[in-house]
Amino acid sequence: MRAFVSRLTERLTDMIWIVWIVLALYALPLFGILFSLFVSDGFRVESSVVYVVGTIADEFLRELRVTFGTIVVPLLTAFAVKTVGADEKVPPRTMAIFLSLAALLVLSVIAFGLVTYSREPIIQHDKKVYDAFQSLTVAYSKEFLTYIALTIGISLKRTSS
Amino acid sequence: MRAVLGSMFAAVVALLGVTAAEGVTLTVEVLEFRFFNGQYNTARPESVTVEIDRATAQELRRNAEGEYVGDVTPTAQQVTIRVRTRDPLIARAVTMRLPDGKSKPAPRIRVHVIERQDVNYGYSREAVRYLYSNELDIFLALTEYALSQVGQTDSQLRVRTEYQYAIALMSACQTLNYVTCDQAANHLRNLIAMYPSRPRFFAPDNLTPESMKTTLDALLRGAGTSLASPWLADAMANRHRLALL
Numbered sequence: 015m016r017a018f019v020s021r022l023t024e025r026l027t028d029m030i031w032i033v034w035i036v037l038a039l040y041a042l043p044l045f046g047i048l049f050s051l052f053v054s055d056g057f058r059v060e061s062s063v064v065y066v067v068g069t070i071a072d073e074f075l076r077e078l079r080v081t082f083g084t085i086v087v088p089l090l091t092a093f094a095v096k097t098v099g100a101d102e103k104v105p106p107r108t109m110a111i112f113l114s115l116a117a118l119l120v121l122s123v124i125a126f127g128l129v130t131y132s133r134e135p136i137i138q139h140d141k142k143v144y145d146a147f148q149s150l151t152v153a154y155s156k157e158f159l160t161y162i163a164l165t166i167g168i169s170l171k172r173t174s175s
Numbered sequence: 176m177r178a179v180l181g182s183m184f185a186a187v188v189a190l191l192g193v194t195a196a197e198g199v200t201l202t203v204e205v206l207e208f209r210f211f212n213g214q215y216n217t218a219r220p221e222s223v224t225v226e227i228d229r230a231t232a233q234e235l236r237r238n239a240e241g242e243y244v245g246d247v248t249p250t251a252q253q254v255t256i257r258v259r260t261r262d263p264l265i266a267r268a269v270t271m272r273l274p275d276g277k278s279k280p281a282p283r284i285r286v287h288v289i290e291r292q293d294v295n296y297g298y299s300r301e302a303v304r305y306l307y308s309n310e311l312d313i314f315l316a317l318t319e320y321a322l323s324q325v326g327q328t329d330s331q332l333r334v335r336t337e338y339q340y341a342i343a344l345m346s347a348c349q350t351l352n353y354v355t356c357d358q359a360a361n362h363l364r365n366l367i368a369m370y371p372s373r374p375r376f377f378a379p380d381n382l383t384p385e386s387m388k389t390t391l392d393a394l395l396r397g398a399g400t401s402l403a404s405p406w407l408a409d410a411m412a413n414r415h416r417l418a419l420l
Binding site for chain 1: 293294295296297325326328329330331332375376379
């Protein structure tokens with residue numbers, strides 16, 4: 015176990031790992047919604063996971079989301095994105111961040127569609143859970159778009175200035 | 176002369192019949208039930224009507240707060256009470272058999288009306304308490320409303336609600352003399368037919384085709400009886416057989 019931890023810490027020395035971990039934490043409620051959809055048979059079987067994720071999603075919407083934004087934006091600005099010209103090749107790291115954000119955007123849009131489609135079975139758990147899931151998936155879609163725009167904007171800073 | 180005497184005798188018999196017909200008074204008590212605090216008080220419905228043996232409805236007169244009375248012919252077999260209410264209360268109709276015999280007691284029926292509200296898993300867990308506390312008309316009102324609200328999407332809640340409604344109909348039939356046995360049997364048959372295609376919605380509540388067939392058999396054996404169901408008493412003592420949490 016100790017060897018595993020030391021191997022892991024050796025491999026996670028690159029600053030980019032902070033971005034990946036923060037993005038993963040930020041997207042955790044989104045993964046939670048998709049996981050609860052999976053374990054509750056499309057929300058049609060009662061599951062305690064739906065209630066737990068619903069509570070987390072509600073709390074995340076009200077309190078944590080804005081704080082997370084203040085962490086993600088400087089991380090993207092300061093560490094993760096290299097500035098490039100319009101004719102230059104995009105660095106692999108920038109492309110990796112862009113693709114990750116694009117994938118998360120797609121996931122959040124799919125999650126929004128599934129939540130809206132499953133309105134009735136989610137309300138059968140609790141209406142508050144449905145409201146939280148819907149607001150959260152909409153918020154994720156908007157924010158991932160904003161982060162994508164931010165990534166592109168930072169990357170092209172040199173050519174636009 | 177004989178014909179005249181005969182007609183006079185017939186008239187006297189008819190008169191006695193009318194007098195006897197006015198002798199039985201039906202009393203309906205309408206109560207407004209508040210689900211989440213479990214309290215009820217007398218309701219003020221828009222109207223309370225009665226249909227005797229499916230004949231034309233007649234309005235019952237208000238006797239006291241939440242109490243309505245009307246006359247029933249002694250030969251009446253069943254009555255349907257319809258309670259019309261204002262939103263958010265939900266209107267109700269109950270049909271019940273009247274006891275047989277010439278010296279039938281004056282029927283007194285207690286009908287509960289409930290408020291419109293969200294139906295979810297929490298509601299179904301709360302509702303079943305009224306079965307266990309033997310408040311069967313309340314349980315029937317709650318499950319009847321719930322089934323009308325759960326929609327057509329198949330889910331564990333829909334299955335559970337339909338099963339609870341079947342149990343409520345069955346209990347009301349066997350204990351309160353409501354005419355609901357056929358409806359209960361239909362819902363149970365519907366669930367048994369649904370099981371093979373959607374067993375995952377039945378599993379969390381431990382409902383199996385065998386357990387539902389046992390319930391149906393008990394219902395068919397006891398259908399039409401006006402006695403408190405020995406099956407229900409037994410099932411309530413061993414709640415797992417009801418599979419109702």
